[in-house]
Amino acid sequence: MKIQRAVSALALVAAGVVASVPAAYAADVPEGVSLSENQTYTFWLLDAIKSMDPQINTDVEGSDILRNLFEGLYNEDATGALVPGVALDHTLSEDGLTYTFNLRDDAKWSDGKPVTANDFVYAWKRLADPATASEYAWYMELMQIENAPAIIAGEAPVDDLGVKALDDHTLEVKITTPLPYFPQMLVHGSTFPVRQDVIEEFGDNWTQPENLIGNGAYTLTEHLLGERVEMDKSDTYWDADKTVITHLTALTINDVNQGLTRYLAGELDRVNIPAGQYPRLAEEYPDEATSLPYSCSYIYMLNVGEKGPEALKDVNVRKALSYAINRDIIVDNILQGGQHAAYNWTHWATAGFTMPDIDYAGWTQEERTAKAKELLEAAGYTPETPLELELNYNTSEDHKKIAIAASQFLKPLGVNLTLNNMEWKVHTDRMQSQDFEMARYAWCGDYNEASTYLDLFTSYSGHNNGEFFNDDYDKLMKDSKTAEDPQPMYTAAEQILADEMPVLPIYHYAKVDMIASDIKGLPTDNVMQTWYGKDLYRVAE
Structure with missing residues (x-):
């Protein structure tokens, strides 16, 4: 509710x-x-x-x-x-x-x-x-x-x-x-x-x-x-x-830095603050720089369907990719705008939502990286015999910075990410036709309740582009519609996502703007x- x-x-x-x-x-x-x-x-x-x-x-x-x-x-x-x-x-x-x-x-x-x-x-x-x-x-x-x-x-x-x-x-x-x-x-x-x-x-x-x-x-x-x-x-x-x-x-401006420049020139009344610039702008423009919780989650969606690469059908490979990403560096060093590191899908500020006990969220990054290396080696991937994957992202300097960081986190463990930038329509069209391996994706809630996130990964969803299908997950979400209290089912559904890792959670949004x-x-x-x-x-x- x-x-x-x-x-x-x-x-x-x-x-x-x-x-x-x-x-x-x-x-x-x-x-x-x-x-x-x-x-x-x-x-x-x-x-x-x-x-x-x-x-x-x-x-x-x-x-x-x-x-x-x-x-x-x-x-x-x-x-x-x-x-x-x-x-x-x-x-x-x-x-x-x-x-x-x-x-x-x-x-x-x-x-x-x-x-x-x-x-x-x-x-x-x-x-x-x-x-x-x-x-x-x-x-x-x-x-x-x-x-x-x-x-x-x-x-x-x-x-x-x-x-x-x-x-x-x-x-x-x-x-x-x-x-x-x-x-x-x-x-x-x-x-x-x-x-x-x-x-x-x-x-x-x-x-x-x-x-x-x-x-x-x-x-x-x-x-x-x-x-x-x-x-x-x-x-x-x-x-x-x-x-x-x-x-x-x-005004459509694909370059976030150009957007800020045009805002400072008086051409815009509102613009997103580019990654890393909120602390400076909040000090220089305290009446204009804002950061507020925003119900959106940023992930890398994995194509685990028939058109996806064979390596991503291995849950341990998917877990290794997630463990290796240092979210603290992304939110604290790259974004710096009040975003939260994400180890799950549903935004932390969603009304009534209870987070499951996701094990790797409590590990140190050193522990996560060590486990990622272990899982990749078990799957046959090392720096000498690397896993080759493509990561698609839509045009944005911020998306590019995060993608570069992800590739740097993964490369020493035996994963080579090829980064593919494309304009928004091409990016979304390719996702909808399952023409991708990994893809930058974000979802903003349609209403303030956890089902707006969790329904997306059901088999009947219109947005489950990575084709993650799980009968237990479907049953939880269908049963939640008639439950007197659906919240425990939402928590259980999130646990399935953490166990199966069809997506790599990166961060939960804040609305970081100059107004x-x-x-x-x-x-x-x-x-x-x-x-x-x-x-x-x-x-x-």
């Missing part, structure tokens, strides 16, 4: 009782604050946005864009608590299996047409439909939507999905087992509504600026792939009167770091 997000009223609502959410709308500008005449916000993207389609996007940076162009049933406030989006509230049946959402009657699309319950029905069916080929189709299954597994597998018609419009402003959703954190899952972009008529008219071109019709606080005015995204405030948004920022710009001191309204107490342009404002200097 998302205890940390203070939404027990939503999660534990009694039968037939309306679950309301706090009325915290748009920018909350304190009395007496003088606003700047310049109400624009420019932020940094590392990579090009692959898709503006809510049901197709898989990227964190893409989600940042989509939350501004579209709006789902609920949003998050600065603490992570749910606040109304298109839904004002909902009721839950006595058996916990039927949600009825009451939609606001003033929600409009950017062309002025009303947002209806049918727009959500269409979007959710589209997500589950095999014809859409969405990597996030499995999200409908994770949400336990009635008949989703059969539909996704092509064994049932999409119209059997347990979602129905009772009228224009009433949405009914049927799930197969009570899921306390179900409402929190509704902030994810894949559940956002889309317009059927627009998609049918323009096909794959419906996300072009001249065609895209959204229901968010902003409209898309320009998208130059790999260069910039421009968004204007939407006059049709239901809370437009309280939306202060009038224009959003996202212009006159920009206000960004979240600081939400481990998800979910932000909305409508909540921001720029103060007068």
